Amino acid sequence: MSRLLVCPPDYFGIEYEINPWMRVSNRVDHARAVTQWHELMRVFEEDVNVVLERMAPVPGLPDLVFTANAGVVVGRTAVVSRFRYAERQQEEAHFENWFRTHGYEVMTLDQGLYFEGAGDLLGFPECWFGGYRQRSDIRAFSILSERFHREIIPLELMDSRFYHLDTCFCPLSGGDVLYFPSAFDAYGQTAIADRIPAAHRIPVREPEALRFACNAVCVGKDVVLPAGCPSTESALQARGYRTHAVHLDEFMKSGGSAKCLTLALD
Ligand code: ARG
Numbered sequence: 340m341s342r343l344l345v346c347p348p349d350y351f352g353i354e355y356e357i358n359p360w361m362r363v364s365n366r367v368d369h370a371r372a373v374t375q376w377h378e379l380m381r382v383f384e385e386d387v388n389v390v391l392e393r394m395a396p397v398p399g400l401p402d403l404v405f406t407a408n409a410g411v412v413v414g415r416t417a418v419v420s421r422f423r424y425a426e427r428q429q430e431e432a433h434f435e436n437w438f439r440t441h442g443y444e445v446m447t448l449d450q451g452l453y454f455e456g457a458g459d460l461l462g463f464p465e466c467w468f469g470g471y472r473q474r475s476d477i478r479a480f481s482i483l484s485e486r487f488h489r490e491i492i493p494l495e496l497m498d499s500r501f502y503h504l505d506t507c508f509c510p511l512s513g514g515d516v517l518y519f520p521s522a523f524d525a526y527g528q529t530a531i532a533d534r535i536p537a538a539h540r541i542p543v544r545e546p547e548a549l550r551f552a553c554n555a556v557c558v559g560k561d562v563v564l565p566a567g568c569p570s571t572e573s574a575l576q577a578r579g580y581r582t583h584a585v586h587l588d589e590f591m592k593s594g595g596s597a598k599c600l601t602l603a604l605d
Contacts, residue, residue: 340389340390341558341559341603341604342389342390342603342604342605343389343390343391343601343602343603343604344391344406344409344437344601344602344604345380345391345392345393345394345404345406345600345602346393346395346403346404346406347373347393347396347404348369348372348376348396348404348590349396349398350396350397350398350399350400351367351369351372351376351589351590351593352366352369352401353365353366353367353401353592353593354401354426357424357426358499358500358502358593358594359500359502359594360591360592360594361592361594365592367589367592367593368589371589372589372590375585375586375587375588375589375590376404376590376600378585378586379563379585379587379597379600382563382583383556383563383601386561386583387558387561387563387583388558389558392604394433399429400427400429400430400433401593402427402430402593403430403433404590404595404600405458405593405595405599406600406602407456407457407503407505407600407601407602408420408427408430408455408456408457408458408503408599409430409437409438409456409457409602410435410438410457410602411456411457411460412438412443412457412602412603412605413487415442415443416444416445416446417438417443417444417445417446418446418447418448418483419431419434419435419438419445419447419456420434420454420455420456421447421448421451421453422453422455422474423474423475448482452478452479453474453475453476453479454475454476454479454483455474455475455503456602457505457603458474458475458503458504459471459474459475459503459505460475460480460483460491460504461504461505461508461510462510463510463514465489465490466489466490466491466492466534467484467489467490467491467492468491468492468494468508468510468531469491469493470494470503470504470505470507471493472495472496473496473499473502473503474502474503477493480493492530492534493530494508494523494527494530494531495523495524495526495527496522496523497521497522497523497524497527498522500549501522502594503599505553505554505598505599506522506551506553506554506594506599507519507522507523507553508522508531508553509553509554509557509598510557511541511557511562511575511580512557512558512560513539513579513580514535514539515535515539515541516540516541517552517553517555517571517574517575518531518540518541518542518553519545519548519552519553520542521545522548541571541574541575541578543568543570543571544570547567547568547570547571550565550567550568551564551565551587551591551595551596551597552564552565554595554596554598554599555598556597556598557580560579560581561581561583562575562581562583563583563597564582564584564585564596564597565584565585565586565587565588565591565597566584566587567584572584587600
């Protein structure tokens with residue numbers, strides 16, 4: 340059974356602006372955020388049959404809810420993130436502590452080598468993709484590729500609205516990928532096309548990409564994604580996936596949705 344790391348939104352809010360979605364003036368409706376988060380958890384536990392590991396929220400760290408950025412887990416090893424912005428750097432110690440106390444072997448990267456975890460490193464068992472420039476440093480991927488003996492295809496993120504790879508690219512269990520082509524340059528689009536045949540690529544059009552259709556969580560044949568993406572849902576269903584749409588617009592105010600709120604632990 341799949342396990343996901345999550346963090347309750349007790350202290351979630353918009354307290355700074357580090358991506359184009361965040362506006363301090365665009366206040367979070369806290370009660371609504373809590374309701375949306377709990378509904379997402381209900382879908383995972385009841386409809387998708389996932390085991391959730393809840394870490395303790397910390398006052399003053401409003402983005403700790405986005406556990407996709409805790410790091411990346413490979414077997415029993417956790418590579419802890421190194422955040423680009425000072426606003427999120429204090430989260431590193433909390434994520435590291437969670438991994439240590441849960442029996443993971445922790446790997447850290449050199450100071451100043453930015454890497455934002457499963458927000459920027461995604462893939463299939465054989466081949467991984469690394470998003471860089473907006474947050475993670477391309478050099479992190481050569482180190483991880485050597486350490487884990489996996490090929491990592493670097494993809495430059497061209498559009499600041501899609502600042503983490505998981506906002507515009509989502510590998511699915513059947514070898515398919517959901518993605519927003521314009522978030523990448525011609526080189527990136529070719530690199531994706533070289534690895535994933537056309538029949539397995541599901542391009543998302545801009546209106547749904549902007550509702551974070553690609554920020555989805557795929558567990559077996561189930562895909563949990565933000566509400567408001569009907570064309571994406573149809574495309575997924577046509578390929579045999581079951582879709583579960585959840586309203587997560589309070590988290591979009593921070594530039595995150597379903598996938599950002601979870602970290603795959605196996
Ligand atoms: N406000 C957060 C940030 O800008 C959102 C992170 C979303 N996480 C993700 N994996 N895309 O860092």
